[in-house]
Amino acid sequence: MADDGSPGSTGGSVVVPIESTPTLRATVTHLAESAAAGEFSAIHFVVFATWRDGDPETADREASVDRLLERVSTWAEADLADVDDVDVGDVEVVTTVVGGDEYLFGADDYVRELVAYADDNGIEHVVLDPEYTPVGNTTLLQSLEFALSRTDLVVREAPVARPTRRERLRKEATGIRFAAMFGLSLAFYLALGDPLYPFDVVTGVASAAVVAITLSRVSFDADPSPTRTPMRLLRGAVYVPALLLEILKSNLVVARVILDPRLPIEPSLNRVRVIVGSGLPVTTLANSITLTPGTLTVRARDGNLYVHSLIPWARDGLFDGSLERWTRFVFYGREAARLPTPRERDDVGIFQGPDATEEYPGARADGGSEREGAPVADGSAADADGSAADTDATGDDSDGADTTAGGDGEVTTE
Amino acid sequence: MIDALGPVRLALIVVFGLCGLFFTFVSMTGVLRLPDVYSRAHTASQADTLGAGFTLAAVALAAGWDGAGFKTVLLLFFIFVTNPTAAHAIARAAFEEGIVPWTEGDERR
Structure with missing residues (x-):
C-alpha cells in the first residue's frame, strides 16, 4: 500500500472532511502536531458541497465555505509554525471543495466522494473531527464511521476534547x-x-x-430567516392552488386511462436531474411529483430523481418541469424560476419502454457495492480495527432503516 | 340539520361527496387492474388526494367554519403531506428490492 503515497513523502497524506464545528480548531492542532511528528506529509482539508453548481444561492454558500477553508488553512500554518523542530515547508496543506456536481444524500454518498478524492490524490488516511456531522442531522443518518469502515481508507478520530x-x-x-x-x-x-x-x-x-x-x-437544518421564511410561505400559498389544479388535471387523465377497457398504460422508469437545492426544496419537489397522479418519485440519488410514470403524457409533463419551476419559485422567487426546462437542459433519461434512452440502473449501484471488488486493506492500524468492529456491531441491526433514512426524510418541518 | 344548510351549500356538499366517491372508485379499480407495485402506488395515492380531498371538503362544508371545519382542513393538509411520503416509501422499498417496473409485454404481478 505504501507505494501510492504522495510523491517524495515519508508519512503519506491525510484527508480531513470538515465543517464549522466547536472542535474544528482542536482537530487542526492535532493534525499539525501529527504532521510535525512525521506521521503525515500533506494534509487535505475538504468540504463537501451541500449544493450543486448552478443552484440558486450557490455564490453565497461558496463564499462561506471559502471563508471556512481559508480560516482552517491559516490555523494549520500557524500551528505548524509553532512546532519548533519542523520545517514548515515539509508539510503541505491543501484545502478544497468536493461534490459540487451532485447532491449528496447520505453517508454512503459522502464516503464515495471521499474515496474518489483520496484515490485521485493517493491518500490512505482519514482523520475525522469528532463533531463532524455531514448534513447536520446525524440522528437520521447511517454513521459516517460505519460507511467508512467498509473502505480501504485508514480512519481515526482526532483525540480532542469534545464539549459535553x-x-x-x-x-x-x-x-x-x-x-x-x-x-x-x-x-x-x-x-x-x-x-x-x-x-x-x-x-x-x-x-x-x-x-x-x-x-x-x-x-431544521438551517436557521429560519425572518425575511425569507415569510416570503416562502407567501409564495407557497400561491403554489398550493396551482398544485391542486395540476393534481385535478392529472387525476382526470389517469382516471380515464384506468377506466378504459383496453387499459392503455405505458409505464417506464425515468431519470430527471433537478436544480432546486438540497433538503427541503428537493423534498417538496419529490412530494409534489408523487402527489400528481401518473408520476411517482421512486428514488433520489446523485442529484437525480428517479420517477416512475404511468403514461407518456405524465412523463412529458415531468420533463417540461413545471413543478420544478414552481418549487424554485416558492423557495427562491421569481428570478430563479426562469431556468430552462429539464428537457432543454438535457437533464432527462428514460430507462424503459420503446423510447428508452439509458440503461436501467441497478438497485444497489451506490456506495458499498462498487468497492466490493477492491482488495481488502491489509495495513489498517490496530486502533482503527477496534473502532471499526464497534461500529459494525451497532450498524448491523439498523442497516435497513438507515439506507432509507438517508434520502429524502431529513427535513420534516413546513 | 339539512334544512339549515341552504340549497347552494347542500348542492356543493353532494357534488363534492360524489366526486370523492368517484375518485375513490377509480382508485380501487386501478389497484385491481394495474399490473405491478409501482403503477398500483400511483393510483393508490389518487384515493388519498382527490378521493379523500373531495370527501373532506364536503365534510368541511357540512361542519361549517367552526372548530370541526377547521380541523378537517388541517386533516386535509396532513394527508397531502403524508400521502406522497408513504407512496414514495413503498416505491423506494420496491426499487431497493430490485423489482423492475412492469413494461408492455411482461406478465402481471
Missing part, C-alpha cells in the same frame, strides 16, 4: 430554531384546543417545550 452533551444540547436548543419550533407547536396545539381555556394554554406550553427541545435539532 449538555452544553451541546443547550447551545443547539436555544435560539431561533427552538423559538420557531416552540411557536409552531404551540400555535398548532392551541388551534386544536381553546386558546382562552387556561388548562389548554398550560398543557400547550408544556407540550410545545417538549417538542421544541427534542425536535428543533432534527427539523
